[in-house]
Amino acid sequence: MTEIIEVPSPFCGIGTDDLTIQVEGLALKVTANGCAVNTPAFELPITDTQARVAGQQVSLETAISKAADILRNTNQPVFGGCATDVNGMRAILSLADRSGAIVDNLAFNNARRNLLAMQDSGWMNTTLAELKNRCDVLLIVGTDLEGFAPRFFERYLWNEAMFVSDINNREIIYLGKLPAGNASTSPSGRKATLLACDDADLPEVAAVLYALLKGKTLQAQTVAGLAVSDLQTIVDKLKAAQYGVITWGAAALAIEQAELTVQTLCGIVKEINQQGSRCSGFPLGGREGDQTANQVCGWTTGYPARVSFARGYPEYDPYLFETQALLNNAEADALLWVQTFNTNAPPETGLPTIVLGRSGMSFNREPEVFIPVGTPGIDHAGHAYRLDNVVAIRLKKLRDSGLPSTAEVLTAIEQNLQVSPC
Amino acid sequence: MLIKLTGGTLYDPASGIDGQKKDIYIQNGRIIAAPSAEMPIEKEYDLNGKVVMSGAIDMHTHIGGGKGNIARTLLPEDHRMDPVARTPITRSGNGHAMPSTYVTGYRYAEMGYTAAFEPAVLPINARQAHMEMGDIPILDKGGYVMLGSDDFLLRMLTAKKDQKAINDYVAWTMHSAKAIGIKVVNAGGISAFKFNQRKLDLDEKNSYYDVTPRQILQTLAKAVKELGLTHPLHVHGCNLGVPGNVETTLNTIQGIDGLPLHLTHIQFHSYGTEGDFKFSSGAAQIAEAINSNKNITADVGQILFGQTVTASGDSMRQHYNHKYASPNKWVCMDIECDAGCGVVPFKYKDQNFVNALQWAIGLEIFLLVNDPWRIFLTTDHPNGAPFTSYPHLIRLLMDRSFRNDMLATIHPEAQKMTSLAAIDREYTLNEIAIMTRAGAARIIGLKDRGALSPGNWADITVYTEDADRQKMFTKPDYVFKDGELVVKDGEVIHVKWGTTHVVRPEFDISIEKDLKPYFDRYLTMKMGNFKISDDEITEDGRGSITVHPLRGAA
Numbered sequence: 001m002t003e004i005i006e007v008p009s010p011f012c013g014i015g016t017d018d019l020t021i022q023v024e025g026l027a028l029k030v031t032a033n034g035c036a037v038n039t040p041a042f043e044l045p046i047t048d049t050q051a052r053v054a055g056q057q058v059s060l061e062t063a064i065s066k067a068a069d070i071l072r073n074t075n076q077p078v079f080g081g082c083a084t085d086v087n088g089m090r091a092i093l094s095l096a097d098r099s100g101a102i103v104d105n106l107a108f109n110n111a112r113r114n115l116l117a118m119q120d121s122g123w124m125n126t127t128l129a130e131l132k133n134r135c136d137v138l139l140i141v142g143t144d145l146e147g148f149a150p151r152f153f154e155r156y157l158w159n160e161a162m163f164v165s166d167i168n169n170r171e172i173i174y175l176g177k178l179p180a181g182n183a184s185t186s187p188s189g190r191k192a193t194l195l196a197c198d199d200a201d202l203p204e205v206a207a208v209l210y211a212l213l214k215g216k217t218l219q220a221q222t223v224a225g226l227a228v229s230d231l232q233t234i235v236d237k238l239k240a241a242q243y244g245v246i247t248w249g250a251a252a253l254a255i256e257q258a259e260l261t262v263q264t265l266c267g268i269v270k271e272i273n274q275q276g277s278r279c280s281g282f283p284l285g286g287r288e289g290d291q292t293a294n295q296v297c298g299w300t301t302g303y304p305a306r307v308s309f310a311r312g313y314p315e316y317d318p319y320l321f322e323t324q325a326l327l328n329n330a331e332a333d334a335l336l337w338v339q340t341f342n343t344n345a346p347p348e349t350g351l352p353t354i355v356l357g358r359s360g361m362s363f364n365r366e367p368e369v370f371i372p373v374g375t376p377g378i379d380h381a382g383h384a385y386r387l388d389n390v391v392a393i394r395l396k397k398l399r400d401s402g403l404p405s406t407a408e409v410l411t412a413i414e415q416n417l418q419v420s421p422c
Numbered sequence: 423m424l425i426k427l428t429g430g431t432l433y434d435p436a437s438g439i440d441g442q443k444k445d446i447y448i449q450n451g452r453i454i455a456a457p458s459a460e461m462p463i464e465k466e467y468d469l470n471g472k473v474v475m476s477g478a479i480d481m482h483t484h485i486g487g488g489k490g491n492i493a494r495t496l497l498p499e500d501h502r503m504d505p506v507a508r509t510p511i512t513r514s515g516n517g518h519a520m521p522s523t524y525v526t527g528y529r530y531a532e533m534g535y536t537a538a539f540e541p542a543v544l545p546i547n548a549r550q551a552h553m554e555m556g557d558i559p560i561l562d563k564g565g566y567v568m569l570g571s572d573d574f575l576l577r578m579l580t581a582k583k584d585q586k587a588i589n590d591y592v593a594w595t596m597h598s599a600k601a602i603g604i605k606v607v608n609a610g611g612i613s614a615f616k617f618n619q620r621k622l623d624l625d626e627k628n629s630y631y632d633v634t635p636r637q638i639l640q641t642l643a644k645a646v647k648e649l650g651l652t653h654p655l656h657v658h659g660c661n662l663g664v665p666g667n668v669e670t671t672l673n674t675i676q677g678i679d680g681l682p683l684h685l686t687h688i689q690f691h692s693y694g695t696e697g698d699f700k701f702s703s704g705a706a707q708i709a710e711a712i713n714s715n716k717n718i719t720a721d722v723g724q725i726l727f728g729q730t731v732t733a734s735g736d737s738m739r740q741h742y743n744h745k746y747a748s749p750n751k752w753v754c755m756d757i758e759c760d761a762g763c764g765v766v767p768f769k770y771k772d773q774n775f776v777n778a779l780q781w782a783i784g785l786e787i788f789l790l791v792n793d794p795w796r797i798f799l800t801t802d803h804p805n806g807a808p809f810t811s812y813p814h815l816i817r818l819l820m821d822r823s824f825r826n827d828m829l830a831t832i833h834p835e836a837q838k839m840t841s842l843a844a845i846d847r848e849y850t851l852n853e854i855a856i857m858t859r860a861g862a863a864r865i866i867g868l869k870d871r872g873a874l875s876p877g878n879w880a881d882i883t884v885y886t887e888d889a890d891r892q893k894m895f896t897k898p899d900y901v902f903k904d905g906e907l908v909v910k911d912g913e914v915i916h917v918k919w920g921t922t923h924v925v926r927p928e929f930d931i932s933i934e935k936d937l938k939p940y941f942d943r944y945l946t947m948k949m950g951n952f953k954i955s956d957d958e959i960t961e962d963g964r965g966s967i968t969v970h971p972l973r974g975a976a
Contacts, residue, residue, distance in 0.1 A: 015946065017947055097508055097514050119497075121750070122496065122752040124741075127755070127946075130758065130759060132944070133573075134616065163630070278615075278618045294495070295550070299554045300513075300522055301516060303494075303516075309508075313505040314505070314516060390544075390546065391546055392553065394954075394958065
């Protein structure tokens with residue numbers, strides 16, 4: 001048995017890298033600093049290690065050859081999921097470039113809520129260490145932050161800070177969804193301010209915050225059940241803060257006009273800076289390789305991870321190239337699905353399907369090709385991006401499972417397709 | 423394989439060769455002396471009438487790192503106008519202002535460049551910088567790691583730690599981030615912006631730390647000297663873009679006590695406050711200061727007219743500049759108690775007085791600095807213009823009548839405020855070769871690059887002489903990288919992978935006794951996970967690391 005310390009996690013999005021993990025054969029046990037997200041994700045046992053074609057166990061070479069056959073005979077394949085590490089994403093893009101595929105990250109509909117706002121007007125954002133050391137007022141919009149990342153408060157708020165003299169004085173304000181637990185209560189017992197409203201009302205509430213910040217007079221006394229005076233208090237606190245932060249989780253904003261809400265929040269941040277105080281945005285994400293996919297696709301194609309290579313060069317369309325829409329409308333003729341972080345099945349389709357998945361993945365319809373692959377940060381080393389999009393963590397190899405990496409499998413498929421290498 | 427390049431006219435300033443006909447022999451990737459007659463020549467290129475230089479080296483270009491990827495993501499409309507299709511040997515991508523990585527490599531190579539250096543590698547973002555540069559084909563690459571607004575250094579300075587401790591931290595950071603130089607961006611200013619200071623002069627204190635930009639520059643310049651780094655401290659000065667900042671720049675030069683300093687994109691730091699618009703050229707004073715201070719080098723950061731995007735670590739100045747964003751969208755970030763960044767799209771217009779004068783100021787600096795070994799050809803890609811505009815810039819420098827024709831088309835008030843029309847100088851081919859090859863290799867500290875003498879790596883570019891210098895430098899006949907022909911007639915015909923250049927100054931590992939608790943208490947990553955290992959660059963089978971000697975140790 002070996003014990004590995006300072007293990008970085010690709011699962012939680014916040015790049016926790018203080019886990020201690022015991023390795024016994026292929027079994028992992030998180031013995032320190034685990035959480036409800038990371039511990040089960042690391043400890044998920046390996047079940048199948050053998051590739052399958054049409055449900056029959058085959059050698060890896062046979063599965064690779066079959067996958068290449070499928071791609072060779074398609075006109076418009078779509079490469080979905082894209083939940084992998086940097087090298088896995090590099091290999092997805094390389095194979096897609098060669099096959100004229102569409103590449104689409106599984107979390108793109110969530111990321112789109114941020115990207116549309118960013119590509120329309122930009123933003124002012126911050127990263128985890130700045131938040132940890134500077135934030136004195138944190139406004140959490142439409143998200144249960146501790147549900148997203150159970151150790152967020154412990155690691156970044158109720159923890160020593162370089163520029164906040166008493167961390168107990170940090171002001172936490174929830175707007176919209178309320179937290180499931182008490183992680184947001186400070187060590188001294190100071191509780192968060194809770195202003196609950198329906199998710200569907202967030203566009204209106206955000207607009208009111210912006211109007212108040214701009215000094216507009218409102219006739220209404222309440223909005224979405226909240227007193228306008230309470231919203232004015234939020235504005236005043238943000239303006240008075242040394243370093244205010246507004247955070248939101250795009251995944252939680254499952255509402256109409258989510259991107260306009262994000263844009264309004266980003267506008268509020270910019271306006272506070274314009275009025276002479278410091279404030280930053282902090283979008284949550286980083287799960288299942290979503291930031292990794294967008295970063296690698298960004299430098300390889302110039303666009304985030306919803307791109308078509310059908311014309312021989314990358315084209316970006318945040319709506320047209322959605323995997324589910326392509327499947328629903330019969331616009332694709334094969335699906336390659338990559339999910340290395342969990343055993344969630346790919347979307348159901350009757351199309352020829354190749355799945356590179358985490359060991360133990362089960363299917364309602366057995367795909368034509370299933371290749372169990374290693375999980376980055378467990379079965380092989382790699383790189384993954386944290387939610388704040390600046391920091392790439394170096395993932396460690398924890399055990400010798402013999403499972404191939406996404407990059408190894410896709411590179412072999414590409415070699416099998418046998419056009420000239422580049 | 424023995425290759426002979428026969429009869430070309432060489433411009434090899436590192437060897438003192440200025441336009442002489444000479445043969446070159448290549449074996450195992452390197453240039454060798456004329457071999458004995460028995461050795462069979464397997465491939466010969468007739469270069470009679472051709473101009474031969476070593477591969478060009480861009481010593482300051484933003485090709486790798488998070489802010490570049492933000493710039494890409496921010497501007498899908500810019501990519502849509504310049505799609506690059508896949509070929510049997512090259513990957514697809516997109517170009518214009520901030521090209522995708524593969525396209526960056528191809529386009530640089532197709533202009534005769536064989537190496538490019540990212541000047542703003544944030545320590546915490548160094549992995550990304552190297553991963554992006556790892557996806558740039560053909561070129562050699564490297565980075566200058568950014569210090570000066572990182573809280574660890576500012577705490578050391580406030581605590582009056584001795585110079586040796588600072589040197590150890592600087593060297594430790596270079597090892598961790600895999601760098602070949604040290605860069606400072608708006609010394610202390612990125613930190614000050616986080617404390618809500620909106621400007622910071624050379625002798626103004628950070629509102630939290632008891633530290634001024636001048637102290638930071640002096641301390642880091644001393645560290646660079648004492649560690650024996652070849653590349654001088656690479657300085658993006660205070661007050662970028664502020665009218666009157668010529669005084670700050672002159673003061674920076676005077677205050678460095680003769681220590682080596684490289685002032686980057688100095689065009690943006692050479693502005694006076696004269697005239698009706700309170701904006702004037704400080705180029706003559708800056709050039710005079712460079713001419714008379716041999717410890718100073720500079721690259722220009724020329725602006726050229728058109729759409730681009732500015733991507734800088736200087737979050738303080740970029741936030742101020744957002745009001746000029748065109749299109750009107752921009753990003754600023756505070757980053758990890760380490761640094762920051764700002765990404766602001768710009769459209770430089772020849773009929774805008776300020777932009778027109780910026781254009782003239784850059785050219786004035788090029789032409790008024792006497793020593794081509796101490797001034798370098800850059801547009802601060804993509805900030806002044808995309809790197810693909812270099813051939814146009816070379817023509818502006820080499821062709822006075824072309825330059826004056828262009829001058830006659832810019833904003834009339836700007837024409838009145840520049841001395842450009844009165845400057846007769848035209849750069850020679852030898853001077854271009856110094857600025858873009860020999861001088862660049864020397865200032866970065868690249869051993870065995872940037873020269874055509876035996877022993878050097880065979881990075882070689884061959885041009886057809888043409889009075890239209892833009893045409894000549896746009897499309898080389900041949901480009902060899904490490905002895906392999908990669909470009910023919912201005913098009914990539916073969917793809918290979920360059921190396922990553924670094925230096926590894928010695929340091930006392932006991933600095934980690936201070937760093938480890940700092941990481942544990944304040945940062946969001948463990949110190950051990952922060953350090954980049956060699957295999958992160960080499961494990962894909964394409965990348966490699968080349969360690970260069972320190973100054974005087976070659």
